[in-house]
Amino acid sequence: MSSTAVVGLQWGDEGKGKIVDILAEEADLVVRFGGGANAGHTLVVGEQKYVFHLLPSGIVRPETRCLLGAGMVIDPSALVEEIETCHRLGLNTTGRIVISPAAHVVTEYHKAADQIGEGSDRPIGTTLRGIGPAYEDRAGRRGIPMSWLRYPERILDILSANARRIEPFARQAGVPLPPPEAETHRLVRLGAMLIPYVGDVRQTVSQALDSDKHVLFEGAQGTMLDILHGTYPYVTSSQVIAAGAATGTGLGPSAIQTVVGVAKAYTTRVGLGPFPTELTDETGDRIRDAGGEFGATTGRPRRCGWLDLPILRLAKKLNGVTELALTKLDVLAGLDRIAVATGYRIDGRVVAVPPEDPDQWAQAEPLYEWFEGFEALPKHPSTVDELPAQARRYLQAISDDLGVDVTILSLGPGRSQTLRGKIQGSPDRGV
Numbered sequence: 001m002s003s004t005a006v007v008g009l010q011w012g013d014e015g016k017g018k019i020v021d022i023l024a025e026e027a028d029l030v031v032r033f034g035g036g037a038n039a040g041h042t043l044v045v046g047e048q049k050y051v052f053h054l055l056p057s058g059i060v061r062p063e064t065r066c067l068l069g070a071g072m073v074i075d076p077s078a079l080v081e082e083i084e085t086c087h088r089l090g091l092n093t094t095g096r097i098v099i100s101p102a103a104h105v106v107t108e109y110h111k112a113a114d115q116i117g118e119g120s121d122r123p124i125g126t127t128l129r130g131i132g133p134a135y136e137d138r139a140g141r142r143g144i145p146m147s148w149l150r151y152p153e154r155i156l157d158i159l160s161a162n163a164r165r166i167e168p169f170a171r172q173a174g175v176p177l178p179p180p181e182a183e184t185h186r187l188v189r190l191g192a193m194l195i196p197y198v199g200d201v202r203q204t205v206s207q208a209l210d211s212d213k214h215v216l217f218e219g220a221q222g223t224m225l226d227i228l229h230g231t232y233p234y235v236t237s238s239q240v241i242a243a244g245a246a247t248g249t250g251l252g253p254s255a256i257q258t259v260v261g262v263a264k265a266y267t268t269r270v271g272l273g274p275f276p277t278e279l280t281d282e283t284g285d286r287i288r289d290a291g292g293e294f295g296a297t298t299g300r301p302r303r304c305g306w307l308d309l310p311i312l313r314l315a316k317k318l319n320g321v322t323e324l325a326l327t328k329l330d331v332l333a334g335l336d337r338i339a340v341a342t343g344y345r346i347d348g349r350v351v352a353v354p355p356e357d358p359d360q361w362a363q364a365e366p367l368y369e370w371f372e373g374f375e376a377l378p379k380h381p382s383t384v385d386e387l388p389a390q391a392r393r394y395l396q397a398i399s400d401d402l403g404v405d406v407t408i409l410s411l412g413p414g415r416s417q418t419l420r421g422k423i424q425g426s427p428d429r430g431v
């Protein structure tokens with residue numbers, strides 16, 4: 001048995017898509033286990049740029065099978081569109097994509113409910129993809145599993161009840177709702193295209209593990225957006241952390257051997273909520289521009305800030321991280337000096353990790369250590385020694401602090417702009 005989970009350690013957008021794409025080369029199966037079309041993976045292969053929201057990043061590798069697990073919520077129109085994109089790109093999907101019958105359907109009512117919630121006086125800054133309402137309906141036992149896409153009467157029954165429930169709120173908010181009959185018809189039409197892909201994901205993964213195939217679990221979003229352990233209520237509605245790979249696929253926790261935690265060399269977040277190391281000045285703007293920090297799903301500008309070690313220390317524990325993939329180090333090139341938060345001051349006390357109480361967390365004042373900046377990094381280095389000493393020092397300080405080896409270093413969007421193996425930086429730190 002061999003398996004790897006790839007998870008984001010910050011607030012999403014850490015560059016997991018590229019890391020999964022690289023690791024997918026060695027994988028027989030790539031499995032998404034949570035979230036839905038709120039995620040966005042941008043992959044650059046040669047001259048081509050691909051953005052996928054639902055299909056695992058392994059889809060661009062013709063030999064890799066791609067599975068969508070029970071933990072997901074799936075917008076059928078978005079998935080059909082992605083499958084059609086694959087066909088346009090000449091990628092075969094038959095037999096390569098398997099959708100769990102227990103994953104849930106995102107309907108137009110979920111998107112409307114998301115819009116209503118975001119228009120209220122307690123917005124979250126969601127992606128408006130209907131994710132939260134779809135998980136609410138699943139937990140409320142009024143959702144639609146993917147396997148039901150072949151049963152129009154069941155869908156109509158559920159949708160009629162759901163329409164009655166949200167209709168008064170929709171009317172008040174001025175959000176239009178389709179009639180349940182029309183929405184049923186739409187879902188059944190899309191379902192006809194998706195049902196051929198619905199299959200036993202749990203069993204497929206389990207058998208693959210038993211026959212020594214390599215399984216890669218592809219996380220979506222980032223640890224700080226986890227429904228249980230993130231910056232609640234400014235979180236997504238699914239389990240984001242590595243344990244979610246087990247529950248969201250249908251395996252025990254010991255099925256995951258290696259956990260690759262992906263962190264950007266700085267921090268970003270989209271949407272509302274606490275962000276202790278946020279930079280609202282010119283440096284933040286500069287990082288946003290250099291890093292192209294605009295949402296792959298919504299196009300929103302991302303909030304940018306310094307690297308936050310308390311978050312990474314917590315994320316290491318929450319995910320059981322065994323290896324680190326550090327991305328976008330190149331974006332920091334050209335800054336005179338670079339800060340890293342090494343702790344927080346909360347209520348006069350210094351803490352090393354974010355407290356479990358999100359309200360305390362929101363008052364955290366970061367304590368910084370400064371590092372010397374570095375000039376442009378080589379685009380395609382063959383070893384870490386080609387990097388300036390200041391960049392290697394920065395890298396080593398992060399790895400030492402977390403007690404985890406950096407095994408992937410990404411210096412740009414392309415597959416070739418990557419170093420792999422145990423990456424040793426330089427041991428001296430600070431300015």
Ligand code: IMP
Pocket residue numbers: 011012013038039040124125126127128129130131132220221222225234235236237270271272
């Ligand atoms: P939702 O997942 O659309 O309900 O949004 C809840 C929160 O998670 C918002 O702050 C979103 O911006 C954030 N979020 C959801 N998906 C992603 C992602 O893939 N990257 C970064 N943030 C995300």
